[in-house]
Every structure is written in structure tokens, then in C-alpha cells.
Amino acid sequence: MRRFDRRWWRAVALGAALAIAGAGIFGGLFALSGLYNVAASREHFAITNAIIRLTLTRSVETRSMGVEVPDLSDERLAALGARHFAVGCVPCHASPGSKQNPIVAEMYPAPPPLTEAAEKWDSEELFWIVKHGLKFTGMPSWPALERDDEIWALVAFLERLPASDAEDYAALAGGQGEGDDTSLDFGDGEGMTEALCESCHGNADARPVHPLAPALAGQKQAYLLRALEEYADGKRPSGMMQTIATALAHDELARLAGHYAQATSSAAPVGNPDVLAIARGEQIARNGVREDDVPACLACHGEGTSAQFPRLDGLAPEYISTQLSLFRDGVRQRSTYSAIMKPIADRLTERQISDLAAYFSSLPRQPGTAFLRPEGAR
Amino acid sequence: MRFGKGWVFRAIALSALPGIASCSGxxxxxxxxxxxxxxxxxxxxxxxxxxxxxxxxxxxxxxxxxxxxxxxxxxxxxxxxxxxxxxxxxxxxxxxxxxxxxxxxQAGAVRGEQETDATVTITGKLWWWEVVYEGPDGKAVLSANELRLPVGRPVRLRLESDNVIHSFWAPQIAGKLDMIPGRTNEVVVEATEPAVSRGQCAEYCGGAHALMAFYVVAMAQAEYDAWLAREAGPAVEPVSEEAARGREIFFEHGCGACHQVRGTEARGVIGPDLTHVGSRKSLAAGMMSNDAQAFARWIVDNQHIKPENKMPPFGQFSEEELSALAAYLDSLE
CATH class of the missing domain: 1.20.58 (Methane Monooxygenase Hydroxylase; Chain G, domain 1)
Structure with a gap:
């Protein structure tokens, strides 16, 4: 065919090369000239907007494929998510009970109200956005990418947000959602006091809102302070606790550790009907498992041991098993003390973990009661 | 460049050095x-x-x-x-x-056939040796990483493993014999003169296989009896204030969960028995000299000294605490 001979192709190639070079030169000159207006006060063209939104939507849909959604029906999980929402999300996104900060509202794009987020996105897509954030929008990624369990708490809450009005929201957020909380001020200690801690961790009369948040009353002071310091330093990954521990001055952390070490709780231990699991757990806690090289838990976590080793009695079973899994999965291994616990958690089977959780959670923690000791005490 | 005859000779002599060096020792x-x-x-x-x-x-x-x-x-x-x-x-x-x-x-002969009146059970661990003697009263005496033998008296070694296959080899005393999980191999050994020699695991048993050695101490019968009587006894009480503080730290930080110190509440059996650890020739199964500095180094840095051994690194101690703890362990003679 004469029309598509060699010379024709050569001309096409030359034309394409010239076009690309021209576009490059034009683009370079355009960027260097400063003619493009980056002002947040000026909106994109409609077509630009459409392209950006399409790209964003498709990216989230594609990237969130394969995310497995756990059971989010637990109201307590949503309540925990709501409390983090009040601290971590409301400053930009506002809540059903508050108006968006005018400064934030002028961000471009402005952080959308999240009341309709769950209608627009599936659970796995919400999870992906909360975890990874969105480039060029101001939406940050989760501070501790290893903590999917925390992110799901927030997703559980966001799924319930559409139906909420201000009152429902305030109830779900445990009073943390009330008032003017859209200022970006995280506080210098004021306003971030015991009330905030107890909205998740419970107090003398109330259990923690969700087992992911441990009961604090009567825990050892040195351990509590170390935990807060490790959160603040990022050695103990938690998107929820890092945010709070970083916002507080060290003196305040020390004061809170002292306060909760002294605090008492009348909350009864979580009942567990599986007495056999409790008995198996007690056996491991007191004697270890020789054939698996598992040492007795109480040698470090019992009476008369270092103030840096936490007491485990009265903690929720889910908290104990989650933390053991975090050690085992290498999420908690950056601090000196987690380096001790990690190799031991590695040796535990799922069943041993749940037995230990059953045992320790069945014990009442009362002030003044002796901690447990291993067999054959001094 | 010309090489003289002297150069050739020196090169040959040099290359033979490592071989010669390994012939004694x-x-x-x-x-x-x-x-x-x-x-x-x-x-x-x-x-x-x-x-x-x-x-x-x-x-x-x-x-x-x-x-x-x-x-x-x-x-x-x-x-x-x-x-x-x-x-x-x-x-x-x-x-x-x-x-x-x-x-x-003596092909076909059983190496453990000879009658003996003393038996030592040695179990291969990852990566150390558990050594159990029969005490004067017939009770088991737990020790580790060292084999003491009375000169001129046959001793039966029962070789076991609870993990992978190891091989027990004390070259100056006897040939190798494997330690196989689920069975007991026996060999009768007899030291002929008082001396200290070294042995080694001779079957690849994991990453730290090369770091699994031990000392053999052959001693006169009377000395051996005195040693065994002492080894069977409980740990000595700390005499210095620092060692006493070290013992407190030992228990506060849970060391007894894995290690036994007879005479105290430390009853752990996961790691080596420490009742008389201070009197052994080496630490960490023949890897380090036995002194307070070595204890301190092992406690903090054991995962570098013997990678993937079962002991976690304990990096939480202040300098004072660490030296007190090391002083206590060093005093356990």
C-alpha cells in the first residue's frame, strides 16, 4: 500500500516527537513562569475536578480490593471509634453537633462532613481511606499503620454516623462530642484530663468502653508512665494513644500515671463461664509450659516484680489476647521491654493465648490485694 | 621481582601454621x-x-x-x-x-556395654548442654555446659535431645556420638589424667550450632567427690552488698522463670541451671570467659553473641543494676 509506506511512518514519528518535545517545553515554561494559580481560593475547572474525582474514586475502589471486613456489629467498637473521632477527626471534619472551623472550611478541597461517608464508600473503602489517607487533600494516613484493629473501630463508628443526629452522636462519643471541639488546639493538658482518659478507659464505676482500652485503676505507676512515653515516642504503635500522649506534657503524663495507679475500681472482673480454660490459663501463668519453653507469666507479672512489668489481673480477655498477638506479630517490639515479651509471645499457641486471657480476666483487681505469685514462693 | 628460596620456604611454613596450631590445644x-x-x-x-x-x-x-x-x-x-x-x-x-x-x-561392639557405677545424663539443647549428675544421695544434680570426670573411673554418659539431632564430641576423651530425640545413646568414657579439654557439638543443629561447645574437666577422684558434693548443694548466700542487691534484681525481673538457682525460689528449667554457674569454666556454652563482665554482656546482648537463642535480651537495666546482677551471678560458685 502506497499510503502507509515507510516515508509516511517516518513523518508520523517525527510529528509525534515534535509534539511531545513541544508539550514538554511548553509545560516547562508554564511551570517556570508561575502563570498557574495555586491559590486555594480559586477552584479547579469543572473538567479538572471531574478528572481528579474520577481518579480518586477509582483508586480507592481498586486499592481497597481484597480488604477483609471483620464483624463491626459491636456497639462498643463503634463507641471507641467515636471517641477517637472526637479527638482525631472532628477538628477538620466537624461533627453532627458542631460547625466546621471556618479556617478548615476554606481548605481546598474542604474536608467533607462525614455523615454521608458511609453512603458513598463501602466498609473496605472507608478502611482504606482512614488507613492510607489521600494525597493532595490534607487527609493524613493513620499514625500507626500496623494497627488495623484501631482503624476498624473508626470504620464501625463512621458506618453508624449517617443515622446520627447531634444527640445520638454525643451519646456514642460519651460526651466527648459536645461543645466547641472543632478548634485545632489539642490542649496543653487542660481539657485533656481524666475525663478524656476515662471516656475510653472507664473509671471507678464503669468498665472501659471497649476491651481494646484497658482498665487503668491500680495498674503500676512506672508501667503506666512508660506506656505513655512509649506511645509519645512512637515505640508502641497506636494511632489513638500516640495522638493523645504526644499532646500532653511529660509532667501531665507522670501525674496521670500516678493518679491511675492510686485509683480504685469497683468494677467486677469479666465473668467467664469456661472454668476449664481458666484452670489451663492458671497452670500456664504459674508454671509455664516446659515443652514449649514458655516461662511462668507470674515470674515477671506477679507480686514483688519490677514496677515496669504490668499487672495483668482484671484486664479484659480481648485486651490480653490482642496485646499478645501484637507482640507475636511484631507490632510491639520496638521498646526494650517488648523485646523481652516478643520471643515469649512467639511461643504461645492461639489456645494458650485464649486460656491466659480467660485466667487473668477472671481475677478481681482490688487495691491492697497481693498480686499473684508463682508456685513455690521464696 | 625475584623470589629467593627463603621465600618459598617461608610460604610453606606459613601455610602449614594453622594445621600445626590445631594439633595441640x-x-x-x-x-x-x-x-x-x-x-x-x-x-x-x-x-x-x-x-x-x-x-x-x-x-x-x-x-x-x-x-x-x-x-x-x-x-x-x-x-x-x-x-x-x-x-x-x-x-x-x-x-x-x-x-x-x-x-x-571395635566395630559391632556396644560403646556403653561396660559396667559403671557413675552415670551422667547430657541433653542437647538449642544451643547448650544440660548436664545431670547423680548426687552423693542418688538425687539428680542439675548443671550445664561442662562435664566433670573422675580420673581412672569409667563413667556412663547417657546422651539425649529434646529438640533436634546433636552430636556429643569431646575429642580428647572419646569419639563422637549422636544425640537423637526420642532415644538415649550411651557411651562409657574414662579420663586417664587430670586435665581440662574442650568439646563441641558435631552435628549441624541450627544457626548457632558452631556456638555450642563445652569444657571437660577431668579431676582426681577425691577432688571430684568433693566437687560433686558441693555441686549438689544449694547456692551460696551472697556475701557482698552488691551481690545481695543483684539477687533482688534477679527475682524482680523474673530470671527465675527460666533459670534454677537451688536454695531460692528460682525454679525455671527452660535455661541452664545457675546454682553454681560462677564456678564453671565458661559462659554461654563455651563461648565466653566466666566473669562478671561476660555475665553483663550476655544479659544485654545475648542475641548478638548467640543469635536466636531462647533468652530474650534484657536491656532495661541501669549500669548499677546490671553490675549488681552480674556480681550476684558471678558469686554463685
């Missing part, structure tokens, strides 16, 4: 100090001597075949030389060596 099979090691020792020298003689002969014949007078060369190329030197001689020499080897090694 605490882990050399060429300094036998046990009945079995003495019995098999001539086998090495005989085989080496025969090997050397054959090599010399071959070298001389090759030289003769290349440079010798025509008459020699003619003889060497004959059929008789081929059949005699290539078939008959090797058959005679190798058969002789083989038979001699079987006789010396």
Missing part, C-alpha cells in the same frame, strides 16, 4: 586423655603413616618414569608393574587398613 584429638581416645589414637597415626608412605612411593616412581634411565622406565611401563602396583598393592594395603580400623574401632 584443648580441643585436639591428637592429645588423647581418655581410654577410648587413646585406643583410637594409633589409628590416625597408622593411616597417616601408610598414606605418607604410599604418596612418597608414587612420587618417586613418577620421578623415575619421567627422568630415570631408560632401563628403569622400561621396567615401570611393563604389565607386571601395572598389575602389581595398580591392583595387588592397593588391595593389600586398603584391606589391611580397613581390617585394622575395624579392630581398633
Amino acid at each position: 584443648v580441643q585436639s584429638a591428637l592429645s588423647p586423655r581418655g581410654v577410648e581416645a587413646l585406643r583410637i589414637d594409633p589409628l590416625f597415626w597408622t593411616s597417616a603413616a601408610v598414606g605418607l608412605a604410599v604418596t612418597l612411593m608414587v612420587v618417586i616412581l613418577v620421578a623415575a618414569a619421567l627422568y630415570g634411565p631408560p632401563r628403569w622406565r622400561e621396567r615401570l611401563s611393563g604389565d607386571r608393574m601395572l598389575i602389581g602396583g595398580g591392583i595387588v598393592l592397593p588391595i593389600i594395603v586398603l584391606t589391611g587398613l580397613f581390617t585394622y580400623g575395624l579392630l581398633v574401632m
